Amino acid sequence: MAESGPSGLKLVGSFLKDANARFAAWFNRVTPKGLYPRSLIIIVTPMVILQSVVAFVFMERHYNTVTRRLSAAVSQDISAVVSLYDLLPRDNDFSALRRIAWRNLQLNVTVLPPAPLPPPGPKPFFSVIDSALSREIGRRVKEPFWIDTVGRSNLIEVRVKMDDAVLRIFAPRNAAYASNSHIFILWMVGTSLVLLTVAILFLRNQIRPIENLADAAEAFGKGRDVENFRPRGAREVRRAAVAFLEMKRRIERQIEQRTTMLAGVSHDMRTILTRFKLELAFLGDGAETEALKKDVDELQGMLEAYLAFARGDPGEQAALTDMGELIEDLRLNAERDGATAEASFMGPPLVEVKGDQLKRCIGNLVNNAVRHARRVAISGTRDARWLIVTVDDDGPGIPEEKREEVFRPFLRLDDARNQDAGGSGLGLSIARDIARAHGGDVILSDSPMGGLRASVRVPV
Numbered sequence: 001m002a003e004s005g006p007s008g009l010k011l012v013g014s015f016l017k018d019a020n021a022r023f024a025a026w027f028n029r030v031t032p033k034g035l036y037p038r039s040l041i042i043i044v045t046p047m048v049i050l051q052s053v054v055a056f057v058f059m060e061r062h063y064n065t066v067t068r069r070l071s072a073a074v075s076q077d078i079s080a081v082v083s084l085y086d087l088l089p090r091d092n093d094f095s096a097l098r099r100i101a102w103r104n105l106q107l108n109v110t111v112l113p114p115a116p117l118p119p120p121g122p123k124p125f126f127s128v129i130d131s132a133l134s135r136e137i138g139r140r141v142k143e144p145f146w147i148d149t150v151g152r153s154n155l156i157e158v159r160v161k162m163d164d165a166v167l168r169i170f171a172p173r174n175a176a177y178a179s180n181s182h183i184f185i186l187w188m189v190g191t192s193l194v195l196l197t198v199a200i201l202f203l204r205n206q207i208r209p210i211e212n213l214a215d216a217a218e219a220f221g222k223g224r225d226v227e228n229f230r231p232r233g234a235r236e237v238r239r240a241a242v243a244f245l246e247m248k249r250r251i252e253r254q255i256e257q258r259t260t261m262l263a264g265v266s267h268d269m270r271t272i273l274t275r276f277k278l279e280l281a282f283l284g285d286g287a288e289t290e291a292l293k294k295d296v297d298e299l300q301g302m303l304e305a306y307l308a309f310a311r312g313d314p315g316e317q318a319a320l321t322d323m324g325e326l327i328e329d330l331r332l333n334a335e336r337d338g339a340t341a342e343a344s345f346m347g348p349p350l351v352e353v354k355g356d357q358l359k360r361c362i363g364n365l366v367n368n369a370v371r372h373a374r375r376v377a378i379s380g381t382r383d384a385r386w387l388i389v390t391v392d393d394d395g396p397g398i399p400e401e402k403r404e405e406v407f408r409p410f411l412r413l414d415d416a417r418n419q420d421a422g423g424s425g426l427g428l429s430i431a432r433d434i435a436r437a438h439g440g441d442v443i444l445s446d447s448p449m450g451g452l453r454a455s456v457r458v459p460v
Contacts, residue, residue: 036207043199051192058184067176068132074156074176075136077105078169082141082160085111085167101169108155108170117146117161133176149173209233213241220248222439222459224318224352266303273300321355323387327378330359330366334378339370347382351460353438358458361434362389364427365442365454369393373451387440387458395451403444407432431456 032038081101088097094111101107130149133156137145141160148157156176160167209232216229226248231241276296283289324345334341362378369376373395380389398406409429431454432442440458447453 035210036204039203039207040200043203044196047192047196051188055185055188064132068136071132071136071176074133074171075140077101077107078137078158078160078171079140081105081107081109081169082143082162082167085162085165090164106172106175110168112159112166112168114161114165117144117159117166120146149176206233206237209237209241213237213244216241217244218439222318222437269303270300273303318352318354320350321353321358322349323351323380323382323389324349326355326359326362327380327389330363331378333363334366334370334376337367337370339374339376341366341370341376341378343378345380345382347380349382351382351387351458353387353458353460354434357434358438358456361431361442362391362456364431365391365456368427369395369452369454372396375449377449382460385459387456387460389456391454391456392447392449393451394447394449397446397450397452398444400446406444407442 031041081097084097084100085094088094094109097111098109101109130147133149134147137147137158144161146159146161154173155170156173158169158171160169212229212232216226220226229241229245231238231245233241273296277293280289280293280296327343327345331341331343366376366378369391370393373393375394377392378389379392380387382388407428409426428442435442435456435458438458440456443455443457445453445455
């Protein structure tokens with residue numbers, strides 16, 4: 001028994017924790033994800049709840065109470081008319097009764113011949129006056145009566161069945177209920193609509209700078225130029241925008257400095273390689289000379305690859321590029337290199353990307369496939385959000401556990417690929433860097449052709 005208490009508390013705590021997690025998951029699923037609609041909910045929900053409470057309190061405490069009291073007063077007047085009719089002699093023409101009721105009580109009284117009361121009419125679903133007036137008349141008048149409050153006129157008709165006649169009494173409708181309640185509702189609703197409109201416009205103006213900052217950061221992350229962006233909005237949003245611009249300038253300055261340095265290094269090393277080539281040309285033909293020439297050519301190719309990897313071609317601007325033509329050009333290049341290649345593209349072909357860089361990215365994947373396979377298939381698809389280009393081959397592939405490792409610079413998997421095929425080990429690294437500069441990525445997987453599939457996924 002001593003252990004049942006803590007275990008029971010643990011069960012209750014676990015149940016409450018699971019219930020809270022389920023409620024949080026449901027709430028996150030049904031609520032909007034954007035900042036603007038969430039802000040509107042934060043503003044609108046308290047206002048609607050407050051107005052609902054105010055309207056309920058008004059209807060309950062003011063409208064209902066006043067209507068009951070007014071109905072009680074009209075019922076007392078009707079009861080007084082009925083009592084006065086009982087006191088008058090039956091041979092009277094009742095003109096004095098009608099005059100007193102009209103002058104003092106604002107009631108129009110008519111004495112009708114004895115007849116059955118009309119059948120009860122339909123009762124309105126929401127009618128405070130009908131229920132209150134019927135209840136009050138029933139408390140004060142003991143004779144059978146009939147009441148009509150449903151009509152569109154400004155009068156209320158009440159018929160009371162006496163022993164020898166029927167009293168038909170018309171009373172002003174506004175004397176039986178609070179007639180100015182609709183003015184309060186109109187003022188409340190109208191003021192709320194005006195305040196909501198002002199709040200929505202103001203909130204929209206406050207949210208727009210945040211959206212512009214998000215669009216600018218997204219465009220910069222995709223390698224596109226950020227045009228016509230300047231800090232706007234509240235102080236905190238301006239601080240974030242200024243910090244973004246400073247970060248953008250620092251990155252661009254760093255890239256520019258690195259590009260300038262690499263251009264100098266490239267010039268100096270190309271000068272030395274050119275000197276080697278001239279000296280080899282003067283040595284004449286021979287086995288040793290041919291070997292040295294091959295080494296110099298290989299060194300120059302590796303130098304170009306290293307510099308391209310380090311430089312990243314930052315100067316190109318994004319522009320509309322026909323991806324169908326780009327993929328077709330890569331297919332022709334693959335066939336010129338001796339592979340059997342096929343290409344296809346589905347969707348709108350024009351995409352705003354850095355065309356030369358993306359062609360180099362996909363071209364590196366195609367060259368990698370051509371180097372180790374006989375058949376290559378290049379396919380592209382484009383929808384509203386993504387551009388996806390896949391390169392399939394029937395080569396030996398890459399083991400799954402090493403597919404992330406091959407993106408490291410200068411790494412070659414000699415057991416998976418032919419060691420004599422050459423290359424600097426930078427093709428996949430350059431391809432992934434270009435894809436990530438566009439805000440996407442390169443993913444390796446198994447190909448339906450039996451080899452490797454390289455997928456380039458870029459947002460559009």
